[in-house]
Amino acid sequence: MNDNVDRKCEPCDRRTFLGGAISAASLTIAPGVTLFSIPSFARKPGERASNVNRWGLLIDINKCPDGCNECVKACHRENGVKSHGRPETDAKWIRKITVSGSGRRPEFEIPVMCQHCENPPCVDVCPTGASMKRADGIVLVDKHTCIGCRYCMIACPYKARSFVHEKTTGQRSFAPRGKGTVESCTLCVHRVDQNRLPACVERCQEKAGGAMIFGDINDKNSAISKALRKYPSKEIRGDLNLKLGVRYRGIP
Amino acid sequence: MMTQLANGADLGPEIFQGKGSECVAESEFMRINHMNVLVHQGEETLREGIRGGNFSLKECISCHVVPGDDGKPVAFDSERHFCRSCHDYAAVSIDCFTCHNSVPDVEEFTEKSQNLSIMLPFLGLTENE
Incomplete structure (x- = not known):
């Protein structure tokens, strides 16, 4: 996993990504021992999300080229977030921002x-309990x-939430969104619950x-936990x- | 159950039958309780993360799909939409579809994105397993 985390920003095709990951993962497994566990992921139908998991993202800025907008496009395509050609009021679930x-x-x-956030200010201030944190x-x-x-x-220090100003069309079944409500990145919760990666x-x-x-920060063996242990990383603010x-990772 | 005129014609609304053989619950139960079970399950799904329940609006929408003249499912702005056929008759307005889509998803996921192999690295598995 580590060599994969350490790689520079060359075009990453999936095969080399997986190859690197697999060779590193197999080192950790004792010879002849098959480590088969899907501990953090699979949840049976009817089972609640629990605080056994803590979903997280690690973003390596050294591998994130300026001008690349793929994550933003993928997110908005996945969740049916559409632009009305008015950037000031369009909903944005991911923004590429320029920092010095x-x-x-x-x-x-x-x-x-x-x-x-584990202690989300948006949840603290919500007068109706609409803003919430899942287990x-x-x-x-x-x-x-x-x-x-x-x-x-207003409470969010990251300007992460958007207000839907206009009538919505073409919503995805798993991401209802409507005029007059606030929305933000859901970490693709519909995908996470299906053992899939966020878009x-x-x-x-x-x-x-x-x-x-992407992975479970509570699971010591997940790729994200290993990467977090091995390299310094930062939280914004x-x-x-x-x-x-x-x-x-990679922000001063 | 439906009231009939003397000539045998139904007084009730004209309802398009769903695709499946039967609904997730008795029709009589669904007529009276669909809004309650939908809201209840929606809340559990969002707040508790419970998936796979019976009463999903998504399933209503995809099972009770009504084809339009162009063969595509009709949206809520058409009078023929499953929900509207009854709600218009009963003069009960609904606002589900200001947020939820009233037609099923166009499945645009590629086979590739559903492939489990992309998940392997952080499951700690190798490709053979």
Whole structure:
């Protein structure tokens, strides 16, 4: 896994990605021992999400090229988020924002989405209880309860939430979205519950830099936990002590 | 159950039959309780993460699909939409479809994205397993 995490930003095709991952993974398994467990993933129908899992993302900015927008496009395609040609009010679940760095990269772009805080300010301020955190750490909006007051948008330090200003069409069955409610990245909860990767991660691994790792931070053997242990990573505005699910590697 | 006119014609709304042989519950039960079970399950799915329940709006929409003149499913703005056929008759407005889509998903997932192999790295498995 490590060599895969360490790789530079060359075009990452899926085969080499998997190849690297598999060779590293098999090193950790004792000879003759088959390690077969899907501990953190498979949940039976009818079973609740539990705090055994804590879903997270690790984004390696060194592998995230400036100008690449694949994760944003994949996210919006997956969740039926459409532009009305009005960038100021269009909903955005992921934004590529430009931040100032130092030395070799004086300026670079990072993708910012809902950071899935352990202590989410959006949940604290919500007057109706619509803004909520699932047991496995995914922060969501219950649009049946949302009154569109937008307190959560003000409370969020990451500007991660969007208000839906216009009538929606072409929603996906798993991502209902309607005018007058607030929405944000769901970490592709419908996919996670089906043992699949979030759309942005899948796209990034297949077609872009392979900068994103998704997994269970609580599971010590997951790729994301290993990468987090091996390399330094940062939370944006870590000083707020919100304990984010989304971590970044390579930001100063 | 339906009230009939003297000439035998139904007074009730004209309802398009679903694709399946039977509904997830008795029709009589569904007529009275569909909104409650839908809201209840929707809440459990969103807040608790419970998947795979019987009363899913998504399943209603895909089973009770009504083909339009072009062969494509009709949306809620058509009078022939399954939900509308009854709700118009009973003069009960619904706002489900301001957020939910009233036609089934066009499945655009490629086979590749559903392939489990992409998940292997963080399951800690090798390709053979």
